Amino acid sequence: MPLLTDAELTAYIGTFLWPFFRIGAFFMAAPIFGANFVPMPVRIGLAFVTTLLLMPLLPPVPVVMDALSPQTWLLVAQQLLIGISLGFIVQLLFQVFIIFGQIVAMQIGMGMAQMADPSSGVNVTVLSQYGLIMTNLVFLAAGGHLVIIHTLAESFTVIPVGWEGMTRERAWILANQGTWLFAGALLMALPIIIAKLVVNIALGVVTRAAPQLNIFVIGFPVMMMLGLLELWIWSTEYLFHFDRMARDMFELLRYWLELS
Numbered sequence: 244m245p246l247l248t249d250a251e252l253t254a255y256i257g258t259f260l261w262p263f264f265r266i267g268a269f270f271m272a273a274p275i276f277g278a279n280f281v282p283m284p285v286r287i288g289l290a291f292v293t294t295l296l297l298m299p300l301l302p303p304v305p306v307v308m309d310a311l312s313p314q315t316w317l318l319v320a321q322q323l324l325i326g327i328s329l330g331f332i333v334q335l336l337f338q339v340f341i342i343f344g345q346i347v348a349m350q351i352g353m354g355m356a357q358m359a360d361p362s363s364g365v366n367v368t369v370l371s372q373y374g375l376i377m378t379n380l381v382f383l384a385a386g387g388h389l390v391i392i393h394t395l396a397e398s399f400t401v402i403p404v405g406w407e408g409m410t411r412e413r414a415w416i417l418a419n420q421g422t423w424l425f426a427g428a429l430l431m432a433l434p435i436i437i438a439k440l441v442v443n444i445a446l447g448v449v450t451r452a453a454p455q456l457n458i459f460v461i462g463f464p465v466m467m468m469l470g471l472l473e474l475w476i477w478s479t480e481y482l483f484h485f486d487r488m489a490r491d492m493f494e495l496l497r498y499w500l501e502l503s
Contacts, residue, residue, distance in 0.1 A: 244281075245295070245409060246346060257352070257470060258298060258301075258304055259294060259295075259298060259303045260320075261296060261318065261322055261404045262298065262301055262304070262322075262404070263290060263291070263294040264319055264322035264323055264326070265325050265326040265395075265398070265399075266290045266293050266294050266326065266395065267286075267287065267290035267294075267298070267325025267326065267392050267412065268289045268322065268324075268325075268327045268330070269290075269308070269329050269330045270289055270326075270328035270330075271286060271326075271330070271363075271397055272326065272327045272330025272331055272334065272336050272360070273329070273330035273333050273334065273391065274336075274337045274379075274382075275334060275379060275383070276289065276360070276364070276388075277330060278362035278447075279361060279362055279364050280361045280362060284363055287388050288429070290301065292332070292399075293392065293440070297396050297399075299394075300371070300396060301400075302399060302400055302401045302403055304329050305406040308390070316396060318404070321465075322404065322405075325398065326395075326404060327400060328413070328414075328417055329391075329395060329500070332417070332420070332492065332494070332495055332496050333382070333391050333468040334490060335420055335423065335424055335492060335495075336378070336488055336492040337375060337379075338377045338424055339424055339427045339428050339431075339488055340374035340375060340377070340428075340431075341367060341371045341374060341375055341434050341477070342371075342424065342425065342428035342487075343371075343374055343428040343431045344367070344368050344369075344370035344371030344372070344373065344374045344375075345368055345370075345371050346428060346429065346436070346464075347370050347431040347432050347435050347470070347474060348368035348369070348370045348371065349370070349464055350432070350435060350436055350439045350470065351435075351439065351469075351471065351473075352463055352466050352467045352470065353368060353369065353370060353467065354471070355367045355369060356368060357369065357469025358372055358396070360372060362375070363469075370474070377481060377485075378485065379405075381482070381485055384498075385489075385494040387489065390493070391496075394493075394496055394497075394500070395502070398500055401500045401501055402500065413499060416418060416495075416498075416499055417499070418475075423495070425487055427491070431477075431484050434473070434477065435470065435473045435474065435477065438469070438473050439466065439469075439470065442465070442469055443466075446462050446472060460469075
């Protein structure tokens with residue numbers, strides 16, 4: 244039975260390990276796959292199976308002979324950083340609807356109605372959890388999880404395992420995406436904010452016309468009922484907002500990968 248030499252064994256291990264680091268980091272940072280309710284062994288198993296399936300399709304990877312050399316650790320850090328960056332870009336799509344729920348909840352008086360988000364472990368408003376659940380369901384129903392895995396596989400061709408992949412320009416683009424996150428959430432919530440402003444003006448006029456009315460007694464239920472009605476009307480346009488945000492996210496993902 245032929246025995247493998249040290250160089251051949253290192254090459255075989257490297258062919259699997261370098262993609263595994265990037266894919267594993269992606270599954271840790273991406274939404275749905277990286278949620279807290281997904282056990283760690285399941286995430287590692289998904290990364291392991293995905294790496295085995297993609298190995299025949301990936302370009303050649305560099306062979307590092309010394310596992311303890313600084314070059315090896317830099318290569319590992321680069322793959323982890325690329326995987327986390329790809330997962331962060333996809334995470335932006337889901338965080339837009341969470342921030343939208345936070346803004347709307349504060350406007351209609353439901354800011355104190357909070358619950359623990361099982362995917363992140365932090366307290367969010369009920370409306371944010373409602374938007375997140377809808378986004379998860381629509382994203383899976385539309386096959387978005389398959390698209391991001393396909394994009395992850397293409398990243399090995401665009402950003403090969405090496406030293407020239409993660410540039411300062413790519414890192415700066417990621418840092419600037421907070422503006423897109425807040426702008427998208429604010430644009431979706433703007434109709435409800437304007438409607439709340441009109442209602443506040445109307446309540447102010449009523450208070451001036453009839454000072455004997457207690458604005459604190461009638462204002463809160465009126466604001467909440469009208470806010471829920473406005474949210475129900477907004478829900479009819481949810482697919483439009485999701486499609487627009489998803490297209491922006493995938494365009495950003497493609498642009499970030501194809502930077503020279």
